[in-house]
Amino acid sequence: xxxxxxxxxxxxxxxxxxxxxxxxxxxxxxxxxxxxxxxxxxxxxxxxxxxxxxxxxxxxxxxxxxxxxxxxxxxxxxxxxxxxxxxxxxxxxxxxxx
Amino acid sequence: xxxxxxxxxxxxxxxxxxxxxxxxxxxxxxxxxxxxxxxxxxxxxxxxxxxxxxxxxxxxxxxxxxxxxxxxxxxxxxxxxxxxxxxxxxxxxxxxxxxxxxxxxxxxxxxxxxxxxxxxxxxxxxxxxxxxxxxxxxxxxxxxxxxxxxxxxxxxxxxxxxxxxxxxxxxxxxxx
Numbered sequence: 464x465x466x467x468x469x470x471x472x473x474x475x476x477x478x479x480x481x482x483x484x485x486x487x488x489x490x491x492x493x494x495x496x497x498x499x500x501x502x503x504x505x506x507x508x509x510x511x512x513x514x515x516x517x518x519x520x521x522x523x524x525x526x527x528x529x530x531x532x533x534x535x536x537x538x539x540x541x542x543x544x545x546x547x548x549x550x551x552x553x554x555x556x557x558x559x560x561x
Numbered sequence: 562x563x564x565x566x567x568x569x570x571x572x573x574x575x576x577x578x579x580x581x582x583x584x585x586x587x588x589x590x591x592x593x594x595x596x597x598x599x600x601x602x603x604x605x606x607x608x609x610x611x612x613x614x615x616x617x618x619x620x621x622x623x624x625x626x627x628x629x630x631x632x633x634x635x636x637x638x639x640x641x642x643x644x645x646x647x648x649x650x651x652x653x654x655x656x657x658x659x660x661x662x663x664x665x666x667x668x669x670x671x672x673x674x675x676x677x678x679x680x681x682x683x684x685x686x687x688x689x690x691x692x693x694x695x696x697x698x699x700x701x702x703x704x705x706x707x708x709x710x711x712x713x714x715x716x717x718x719x720x721x722x723x724x725x726x727x728x729x730x731x732x733x734x735x736x737x
Contacts, residue, residue, distance in 0.1 A: 468698065471729060474679050475699030479596035486595070486609065487587050490616045494580065497617065 572632035576623045583623070586632065587616050593700050594640055600695050601644055601688070603680055611647065615640040634702070634709040641692055641711055648688070682732040686725050693718050694725035 568589060574582035594615065598608035619626075619639055626635055683691050692711055696702040697718075702710070708718040 467730065468726070471726065472698045472701075475600065475695060476596070477679075480592060480599065480605075480609075482588070482592055483595075486591055486613070487584065490587050490591075490613050491580070491584050493613060493617050494583075494620050497621070 568632060569628075572626065573628050575620075576626050576628055578623075580620075583620055586636075590633065590636055591616075594636065597637065597692075597695050597700055598640055598644065600680070600683055600699060601692060603684055607647075611640065611643050615643050618643065630709070631706065634706040637696065637700070637702075637710040638712060644692075645688070679729075679733075682729050685732065686728055689713070690721040690725045690728075693721035694729070697722045698726070 568586070571582040571585045571589075575586055591612065595609055595612045598611050598615075599605055602608045602611065615636065619636055622639075626632065683695070686694065689711065693707050693713070696707040696710060697704055704718050704722065705715060707713075707722075708715045711718065713721075
């Protein structure tokens, strides 16, 4: 590279912006934001599709037999869930060792 | 750790979806890309905005990046296309035309205070010529890399660089 080229290159490189951490963060934040929005849109569309599908096929099923059969077990289910929650709470709030 | 091999590894990993490696590429290239766009647009805010758009677009289109090639010309190619897209907006077209008319006046009657103003000198060059010159002289690109980034034949880039250099030298009052 000739001296004149070097001079021009130096002038072109002068006043170049410095390394900017805020710029890097802004870029990565935008990328994350877009990714989040894309995933949110996809999930909402999937949920809407599933809801539509269910609304369409649910009337075709007859659940009266299962509803009658399971109604007798409702009391037992409440007791079972309460016991499970109590066991989970005992484990979760256990005293810290040491 | 910014050698070409490391950069290629980061580009490869980013292409596979690693945001961490992509952020390393952003860190590596942000200065040069922003400097290039600042010279191209002559507007710091617009340049930084374009640079952000470029990086975001590069991330979204990472599958299109050919891992066998260099990442830098591909990235600067996106920046160049983004700049051209933005230029096509009619408002900017109007502003540019007005700025160009003012610039043409100042070139006809050179002001001694303007002789060292490289930004003003660059603004007199056609966009493609300016971009080729900025890449080859300002960003240390080879002419082949510049041709790849600007999607131009190598001969055209060579001619743009030679003409741009000559115009700048004349404008800055040097003998070519």
